[in-house]
Amino acid sequence: MRPALTRRTVLGLMAGSAAATFTGISAGTARAAVPASPGVTYTNTIAEQRADPHIFKHTDGFYYFTATVPAYDRIVLRRATTIQGLTSATETTIWTKHATGEMGGYIWAPEIHFIDGKWYIYFSAGAANDIWRIRPYVLECADPNPITGTWTEKGRIALPLDTFSLDPTTFAVNGTRYLVWAQDNPPVFGLGTNLYIAQMSNPWTITGTPVLLSRPTAAWEKAGGATVNEGPAVIQKNGKVFITFSASATDANYCMGMLTASASADLLSASSWTKNDGPVFASFAATSQYGPGHNQFTVSQDGKSDILVYHDRSYKNISGSPLNDPNRRTRVQKIYWKADGTPDFGIPVAD
Ligand code: AHR
Secondary structure: OOOOOOHHHHHHHHHHHHHHHHHOHHHHHOOOOOOOOOOOOOOOOOEOOOEEEEEEEOOOOOEEEEEEOOOOOEEEEEEEOOOHHHHOOOOEEEEEOOOOOOOOOOEEEEEEEEEOOEEEEEEEEEEOOEEEEEEEEEEEEOOOOOOOOOEEEEEEOOOOOOOOEEEEEEEEEOOEEEEEEEEEEHHHHEEEEEEEEEEEEEOOEEEEEEEEEEOOOOHHHOOOOOOEEEEEEEEEEOOEEEEEEEEOOOOOOOEEEEEEEEOOOOOOOHHHOEEOOOOOEOOEHHHOEEEEEEEEEEEOOOOOOEEEEEEEEOOOOOOOOHHHOOOOEEEEEEOEEOOOOOEEOOOOOOO
16 A cells, blocks of 8 residues: 555545445445355364464465554464464464665565465565665565574665555466566556556566566556555466455455456467456454455365455554554455356354
8 A cells, every 4th residue: 555645646535535435346246145064164263363364275374364463564474274263373483674775664564475485475575764665575484484583684676666666576477487466556546556567587586577467557446645556466266267366455445356367368468467446355243243354265174265365454444544443353254156167255243
């Protein structure tokens, strides 16, 4: 999420919030909550004050959990043999921001991945002397247990454009690894973060020219005074690749959009991707869930259900900047699949 509001965006904020109130996207597009099938009912909240959650189910029988902490100053890890167990699991700080220089500002949205036998954490960081100089970085751990193991800094993911860039996520299709991230390009597109994809030559390096996948152009992507596509997350199913992302300001306007491509298509071609016209997951007043987003995906213990992992707040109105409100909390719920092979995220279920 980009920093301070300029005068222009303050005006947009007033208009945007009115527009956000008007859209009422949750009332218009929500389905009645479908009860989760046995074995995948969870008690939410999974973790209080843990935003941008990432849960990774490893082959060692553990779920690994990381997320953004309100202080934006460190990377924490938990592990448990069940998703629900993460709630009470011990939380270990595996890395702390630098006192000076890069990786010394805001620390945002860590993700933990296991690639070619090693652990990697992808995250965004500002600089100690410029907290808004946000760029993507990678840590690596070769030990079996990433909570007790040694983490080394692989450094910044070099991007051709040196601008505000955040929320890196990685996935592989047919043996090719990709990176998707959010980045702005003010001279070309003005204020706002867009989604880009590039192939990776190793887990901390992209190769080739990044491809623009999505820009925030619709009202639901520009509500609350922020023009935002960010927080990409990938789930593959039914021969398709789905990239969900978050849009608008990180308050009650925050919601999820989705891009879809065939797994056999050229994923580095923008024309392979189609974008849903409206949000696929949004605030829902009837269950008192506001600003759901910056999601990720995992699977149930029996491996039979796909699980949506996301954050939101239990209240709609925030005083001051949403980034200074600490109460984005981690939640999970079962994903249902439509007959056409696409995910139906439904509504954010009640606590
Ligand atoms: O939570 C910190 C940042 O807020 C995340 O990196 C971004 O997705 C959101 O705007």
